Amino acid sequence: MxxxxxxxxxxxxxxxxxxxxxxxxxxxxxxxxxxxxxxxxxxxxxxxxxxxxxxxxxxxxxxxxxxxxxxxxxxxxxxxxxxxxxxxxxPPPAGGPVRVTVDEIARPGVMVSGRVTFPDGQGGGWYVDEMGRLGIDPDTVGYRPSEADLVTFQRELQSVMERH
Known part of the structure; x- marks a missing residue:
């Protein structure tokens, strides 16, 4: 909780x-x-x-x-x-919101997991480990979303998790 x-x-x-x-x-x-x-x-x-x-x-x-x-x-x-x-x-501004989904069955070794897609089209898997730490495994090695996109992702994740 x-x-x-x-x-x-x-x-x-x-x-x-x-x-x-x-x-x-x-x-x-x-x-x-x-x-x-x-x-x-x-x-x-x-x-x-x-x-x-x-x-x-x-x-x-x-x-x-x-x-x-x-x-x-x-x-x-x-x-x-x-x-x-x-x-x-x-680059031209990429449109669209941060999209977050939750896996029906969490990946092994984590409490909950899912996917995130950022406005620039990049994405990856996200997870919350057993210590409660949030992490992102980007699809593109070395990709780092902007701070604004991370904040938006965390808000969207909180919203999605409240609905589950």
């Missing part, structure tokens, strides 16, 4: 938001929830909780590296700013 965010007080939610703002990642938040509030959640439940609360995780190392790169070259376009070069190399 999944953890219900409604069990949290406003102070607990504020603490989680603060942890995320300070750069804590999912595993850190999972550990702190258990240590400070005695909520023992799986990694997947922690991820869904973060999504339910609308909290964005920060990677302070990447932010610092990006800031350092920006300071070194003032001609670098600002984040989100497109240049003419970007327009030439950007």
């Amino acid at each position: 999944m953890f219900d965010a409604k069990k949290l007080t406003d102070d607990q939610i504020a603490s989680i938001q603060s942890w995320a703002a300070d750069g804590d990642q999912l595993a850190d938040i999972q550990k702190r929830l258990e240590q400070e509030y005695e909520f023992k959640l799986t990694y997947m439940d922690t991820r869904f909780l973060i999504l339910d609360l609308g909290i964005e995780l920060r990677n302070l190392e990447e932010e610092a590296a990006a800031d350092a790169d920006q300071e070194e070259d003032p001609t670098t376009p600002q984040e989100g700013e497109l240049t003419e070069d970007d327009l030439e190399i950007m």
Whole structure:
């Protein structure tokens, strides 16, 4: 059974938001929830909780590296700013939602499994292992979906799992 965010007080939610703002990642938040509030959640439940609360995780190392790169070259376009070069190399937008299916019989060694297809047409098998960790085996070796597609996948997976 999944953890219900409604069990949290406003102070607990504020603490989680603060942890995320300070750069804590999912595993850190999972550990702190258990240590400070005695909520023992799986990694997947922690991820869904973060999504339910609308909290964005920060990677302070990447932010610092990006800031350092920006300071070194003032001609670098600002984040989100497109240049003419970007327009030439950007693929045409692929349409469609993230599609998630659940296997009737889970693959051996996992609790539940299924398939995912991302808007760019790439896909693969997904699974939740016996430790509650979510994983994806892409059809194309080395394929990594965008962060936005992963978030959409996790929301769609949660929706599909609630219907099962």
